[in-house]
Amino acid sequence: MNTAYRWVLAATLAITxxxxxxxxxxxxxxxxxxxxxxxxxxxxxxxxxxxxxxGDFKKLSDFVDATVMPHxxxxxxxxxxxxxxxxxxxxxxxxxxxxxxxxxxLRTYSGALGSVKDQSVRMKPLRADAADTEVIVRSxxxxxxxxxxxxxxxxxxxxxGWKIYDVxxxxxxxxxxxxxxxxxxxxxxxxxxxxxxLSDKNKSFDPARKP
Amino acid sequence: MTARLSRRIALALLPLSLLAGGCxxxxxxxxxxDPIEPFNRSVFAFNEKADAWVLKPVAQAxxxxxxxxxxxxxxxxxxxxxxxWTAANQLLQGKxxxxxxxxxxFTVNTTFGFFGVADMASPMGFEKHRxxxxxxxGRWGLASGPYLVLPIFGPSSVRDxxxxxxxxxANPVRHTATEGQSNNFTLARIIDGRAxxxxxxxxxxxxxxxxxxxxxxxxxQRRRNQVFDGNPPASQDD
Numbered sequence: 001m002n003t004a005y006r007w008v009l010a011a012t013l014a015i016t017x018x019x020x021x022x023x024x025x026x027x028x029x030x031x032x033x034x035x036x037x038x039x040x041x042x043x044x045x046x047x048x049x050x051x052x053x054x055g056d057f058k059k060l061s062d063f064v065d066a067t068v069m070p071h072x073x074x075x076x077x078x079x080x081x082x083x084x085x086x087x088x089x090x091x092x093x094x095x096x097x098x099x100x101x102x103x104x105x106l107r108t109y110s111g112a113l114g115s116v117k118d119q120s121v122r123m124k125p126l127r128a129d130a131a132d133t134e135v136i137v138r139s140x141x142x143x144x145x146x147x148x149x150x151x152x153x154x155x156x157x158x159x160x161g162w163k164i165y166d167v168x169x170x171x172x173x174x175x176x177x178x179x180x181x182x183x184x185x186x187x188x189x190x191x192x193x194x195x196x197x198l199s200d201k202n203k204s205f206d207p208a209r210k211p
Numbered sequence: 212m213t214a215r216l217s218r219r220i221a222l223a224l225l226p227l228s229l230l231a232g233g234c235x236x237x238x239x240x241x242x243x244x245d246p247i248e249p250f251n252r253s254v255f256a257f258n259e260k261a262d263a264w265v266l267k268p269v270a271q272a273x274x275x276x277x278x279x280x281x282x283x284x285x286x287x288x289x290x291x292x293x294x295x296w297t298a299a300n301q302l303l304q305g306k307x308x309x310x311x312x313x314x315x316x317f318t319v320n321t322t323f324g325f326f327g328v329a330d331m332a333s334p335m336g337f338e339k340h341r342x343x344x345x346x347x348x349g350r351w352g353l354a355s356g357p358y359l360v361l362p363i364f365g366p367s368s369v370r371d372x373x374x375x376x377x378x379x380x381a382n383p384v385r386h387t388a389t390e391g392q393s394n395n396f397t398l399a400r401i402i403d404g405r406a407x408x409x410x411x412x413x414x415x416x417x418x419x420x421x422x423x424x425x426x427x428x429x430x431x432q433r434r435r436n437q438v439f440d441g442n443p444p445a446s447q448d449d
Contacts, residue, residue, distance in 0.1 A: 104417075104418070105418075107417055108414055108417040108418040109414075111413055111414065111417060112410075112411075112414055115410065138441075145330070145333060146333075146339070147338065147339045147341075148338070150436075150441055170433060170436075171432060171433040171435070171436025171437060171441065171443075172429045172432045172433050172436070173432065176428070176432060177425065177428050177429055177432065180424055180425075180428045181419065181420045181421060181424065181425060181428075182420075184420070184421060184424055185420055185421075197420055198420070201417075201420065205416075205417045
């Protein structure tokens with residue numbers, strides 16, 4: 001058992017490293033290839049990392065920063081979620097909004113990662129033109145049993161490759177959902193009120209708490 | 212007989228379609244989709260209480276007392292009954308191939324899977340779908356109409372609420388079992404459904420600034436996505 005476990009661990013590490021090594025050569029990944037590579041990388045990492053599985057926020061945060069964030073236009077994601085209030089916010093407020101929003105998303109998902117076990121990712125055919133600068137990549141996470149989970153991404157073409165700026169889980173777009181939440185908060189308490197709510201939320205939310 | 216039934220359904224749905232068509236086609240700001248928000252919020256508050264005091268403790272006890280294998284078998288059996296109605300709705304939505312696949316699931320799982328306790332069809336490559344009458348109405352072009360929070364059952368809409376009533380009436384268990392068995396089935400379905408939400412509710416707690424509007428907006432988006440089987444046309448505000 002122990003030997004088998006070590007072997008699996010070693011093999012997975014080898015595969016992950018192989019992926020990592022291949023990254024620079026594939027800087028100009030097609031959008032669907034990028035999503036496929038990132039999804040596999042994240043699943044493989046979570047599978048072998050017991051700390052992340054049990055909700056180690058610091059470790060997850062570092063991993064996401066190193067692996068996922070280089071492929072995310074988080075400023076655009078936050079700006080879209082904040083909507084028309086974004087432009088009236090000061091640069092300092094914008095920075096705070098991005099920090100708190102990122103933290104909120106990470107904290108939310110860090111609690112759910114323990115359930116990642118034998119999932120695999122299945123890509124759906126990409127319907128895009130070579131000249132497109134905005135695409136939707138569709139995929140499904142297939143659990144060992146039960147229904148596949150729809151996971152789609154909106155990407156934009158930047159100078160240094162494709163960047164994710166919105167995610168869809170089970171038919172619900174992240175940006176659209178938070179646009180409602182944020183607008184409601186800004187209408188009631190202004191941009192500073194929104195920053196405060198987010199920051200209070202982040203402080204009160206303990207990812208290690210069991211349901 | 213069938214003609215009379217469908218005429219009755221059509222008549223029953225007529226006021227609904229007027230209401231839905233009048234309110235939802237604009238797809239404007241939140242308030243348009245939730246004109247009865249104060250009422251919905253009070254039902255929502257009632258549901259949260261009922262959940263905290265009854266539903267959630269029962270679901271938690273169920274998860275603690277009943278072994279995972281048995282819970283899986285119960286979930287499979289409930290899901291299997293749903294496959295038959297899913298197949299019927301696939302057909303109503305003009306998707307005969309999916310209807311055949313779901314009917315095959317139901318047949319295989321009911322016979323070889325011992326009344327649906329084992330899901331034999333999934334490993335054979337026949338994936339589970341979920342179609343209900345609310346989705347069928349949506350497919351027929353009926354907009355969802357105002358958001359509606361149902362007591363106990365939670366997020367819905369005028370269209371989906373009507374669909375839910377038809378789903379309930381069409382449940383094959385109601386037509387084949389005694390009333391007591393049928394009620395037990397409904398109870399099992401509610402507990403099984405609630406138990407499956409135990410792990411995700413914490414996600415919503417962490418993610419939402421306002422639980423009510425978070426669940427509402429998520430529900431409406433998800434239903435729209437389901438009506439179009441994962442490929443909804445771009446919404447007006449994009």
